[in-house]
Each structure stands twice: as C-alpha cells, then as structure tokens.
C-alpha cells in the first residue's frame with residue numbers, strides 16, 4: 208500500500224487519520240524501570256525474530272538527531288521512545304502504516320495508522336500483529352488486569368485508539384474550550400498534534416481514549432467513534448454556518464492564506480501551519496478554486512516541521528534559516 | 544477579536560465561566576452577550592451520550608497510604624511505584640494488588656479486564672467469561688421466578704467452576 212499520508216483521503220474530511228496503539232510486555236523480562244541493558248538486547252532480538260520477515264528493523268544508532276526528530280514528526284516514534292537510554296528496537300513497514308517499538312515504556316508498542324476515518328482497519332491490523340507476536344512470545348497477562356503494562360493507566364487492553372482531526376471552526380468559535388472537559392467525562396482526551404502537553408498547531412487535535420481497563424477493545428473503539436462523530440458534526444455545522452453567514456470573509460481568508468503561501472519569503476512554523484489550515488478549509492469548502500499542491504496538505508504540514516525540514520535541507524538550520532527554507536519549500540509546493 | 548457567537552462584530556465583553564471546575568472564557572459582542580444563552584455548550588451537547596457509557600465516572604477518591612514493601616521478583620518498592628507510577632515487572636501487580644486495585648478502579652473504567660486475551664491464557668479466560676455471563680442469567684432467572692431454568696444455570700456454573708479449579 209502507499210504511505211498513509213500520501214492518500215488524498217487525509218485532506219478530504221476533518222478526520223486526517225486514525226491510529227491504534229497496543230502496549231504489551233513479555234512475562235519473563237522485568238519492565239522498563241528495572242530491565243538491564245543485557246536483558247534489553249535479548250528482548251529486542253526476541254521481538255525481531257517473532258516478527259520475522261514481515262518488518263524491516265530500523266537502526267536508530269545510524270540516525271542523527273534531525274532524522275530522529277523527523278521520525279517523531281511523522282508519528283513513527285514517540286518522544287518517550289527517543290529519550291530511553293537502553294537498547295531498543297524499531298520495526299517498520301514501508302508504507303509506514305505499521306510500526307513496532309521495542310523497549311519503549313512497554314516492551315512492545317504496536318502502532319498502526321490508517322488515512323482518514325480508518326480506525327477499524329487500524330485496529331484490525333494491530334490485532335493481527337499482536338496475534339503474530341503471541342505465537343512465539345508469552346505476554347505478561349493477568350485474568351483481572353488483562354495485559355500488564357509499565358504504567359497501570361494502560362493495563363487491560365493496552366489499547367489507545369485515536370483520531371487526528373482538523374477543527375479550525377471549533378477552535379475559532381471558542382467551542383474547543385468546552386470540549387476538553389466534556390470529552391474527558393467519557394474517558395476520552397483531546398490534545399495537540401504531537402501528544403501530551405503540546406500546543407495545537409494548525410488547529411489539529413488528537414482525540415483518544417484514556418480508559419483501557421474494564422471495556423473491550425470494540426467498546427473502546429466504538430466509544431471513540433461516537434464522541435469523534437459528535438465533534439466532527441459540530442465542526443461541520445459551524446463551518447456551514449460560517450460559509451452561509453460570512454462567506455466573503457471566509458473566502459478572503461482562504462485566498463489570503465494561499466497568496467502568502469505562494470509568495471512569502473519567510474514563514475515561521477506556527478504561521479505556516481495556520482496558513483495551511485486555512486487553505487485546507489478552502490479546499491474542503493470548494494471555494495479555494497486554485498490547483499492543489501503535488502502532495503497532500505497533511506504531508507506538507509509534517510514536512511515543514513523542524514526535523515523534516517532540516518532532513519530535506521540535508522543540514523542543520525538555525526531558526527531564521529529554517530523560516531526562509533520553509534517559505535521557499537512551500538512556494539515550490541504550491542507552484543503550478 | 545471577533546465575537547465567538549456571531550463572528551461578525553468585535554468582541555467587547557469578556558466573561559469567565561466555571562463549568563465542571565474548569566474556567567472557560569468567552570468573548571462576545573454586546574448584542575450577543577445580552578442574550579442569556581451561552582454559545583453552543585458542549586456540556587449539554589454531549590449530555591445525551593451519557594447513557595452510552597453508563598454515566599459519569601466517579602472523581603478520584605483519596606488513595607490509601609503507602610505501604611513499605613518491595614516486589615520479591617524485581618525489587619521495586621511500593622514507594623517507588625507510587626512516585627513514578629511505573630511498576631517493575633508483571634509480579635508487581637500481584638505484590639501491590641491490594642493497593643493497586645482501588646486505584647485502578649478509580650482511574651480506569653473498572654478493575655476487570657473485558658477485552659482480548661492471549662490464546663495461551665485461553666480456556667480459563669473463556670470459562671471465566673462464561674461463568675460471569677451465566678451468573679447474570681441466573682440472577683435474572685431467580686428474579687423472574689423461573690426456578691427450573693435457575694437450577695439448570697446453577698448446575699452449569701458449578702460444573703464450569705469445578706473445571707476451573
């Protein structure tokens with residue numbers, strides 16, 4: 208399959224992507240806070256063998272900080288994973304839809320991504336990878352607490368399901384502030400694009416389940432779908448309302464954003480994300496009738512983050528150089 | 544700043560509201576502020592969904608005082624677990640079971656796993672789930688005074704439980 212973020216569906220609705228993460232530990236090894244470097248090495252080997260030829264192991268040792276940051280921006284690895292100072296492993300499929308981190312906070316983190324509203328596919332795939340691992344690995348499991356994890360907040364299913372959603376109107380109208388407490392009532396959470404404690408960029412949020420124990424995987428996924436569909440319905444309503452009451456102002460914003468993206472000489476990451484968000488909305492409402500860029504907007508959004516940008520430049524860039532390079536990259540993207 | 548409600552006029556009224564212990568700010572124009580209803584409340588909006596999840600989870604209640612013991616397998620102390628929120632091994636869940644159980648009940652939806660299980664843990668898990676289900680049916684049968692059915696269910700449960708131990 209093609210790499211998930213190159214699929215046009217990521218730009219087609221407010222739902223950019225769907226993700227599933229399964230946390231698993233192996234019974235015979237101590238968990239992260241206790242495991243020794245020697246045991247960590249054995250652990251990595253064991254998981255690599257269990258996954259066999261289905262995955263390509265990625266050597267992190269051969270990657271510099273810029274490349275690692277780029278992987279973080281493409282959601283391949285977690286910030287926690289990069290910080291861990293023990294032998295660790297990373298297995299990736301070429302379409303970047305499945306990745307397995309070994310010796311993250313848990314021994315095994317299976318992560319699957321599907322473009323657009325593809326949470327069922329993501330869960331199905333993660334479930335299959337889990338079955339494959341289980342053929343040769345004995346998991347730490349308890350009949351009451353389910354799959355045992357480093358942090359008890361992940362015990363039970365070990366499942367975190369999430370949607371990445373673009374909510375420009377919900378944010379602009381201030382609705383977003385009421386959303387967080389409401390969502391948390393249902394054992395769900397809403398955060399910025401790159402996980403906990405990060406500022407939302409380009410009005411992109413992640414909705415995910417918090418509760419992992421006491422509910423089946425299907426119930427968790429269905430609950431997340433229900434909440435997310437409410438959020439999306441509301442975003443759609445707000446957008447339609449704005450497009451009928453202040454259409455000209457909305458169009459003006461889309462075209463101004465497009466104008467800036469195609470002509471600016473310097474753009475900060477934050478500003479560029481705002482502009483790309485406006486352009487996304489412009490295409491979505493079919494009012495921005497200009498040619499689409501050669502890549503999906505979500506891929507562009509990831510490409511202008513500091514790590515990916517410096518990877519593309521092939522060298523380290525200071526903030527000022529980055530802003531110049533970012534503007535020139537974006538001009539190139541939107542050029543006919 | 545534009546008014547959050549009509550998005551047409553300048554916001555001149557800045558209000559703070561406490562909803563569910565969370566401070567939220569609102570920025571409105573005079574016209575919209577004078578109307579009593581607040582802009583689209585997500586509280587009300589999602590209220591209808593409460594039934595789907597069986598009600599609002601209880602707030603975190605006070606946790607038990609820390610016990611001073613260690614996991615015999617990995618050596619992690621309870622103090623350490625409490626400080627970092629991370630256990631050291633699978634056995635820690637047994638060692639700290641008494642302390643962990645109420646915490647799990649509070650932070651999670653429940654304290655019994657309802658999801659997938661490894662095939663290797665298989666038959667036992669399947670019987671346990673089946674017993675749970677039969678027990679529910681049993682209490683329903685008793686309630687509805689279907690004693691013949693209840694007796695049949697009770698025998699089934701006994702048989703399954705005997706096989707488990």
Ligand SMILES: [Zn+2]
Nearest residue numbers: 546549572575
């Ligand atoms: Zn107003």
Ligand SMILES: [Zn+2]
Nearest residue numbers: 614617632635
């Ligand atoms: Zn332990």
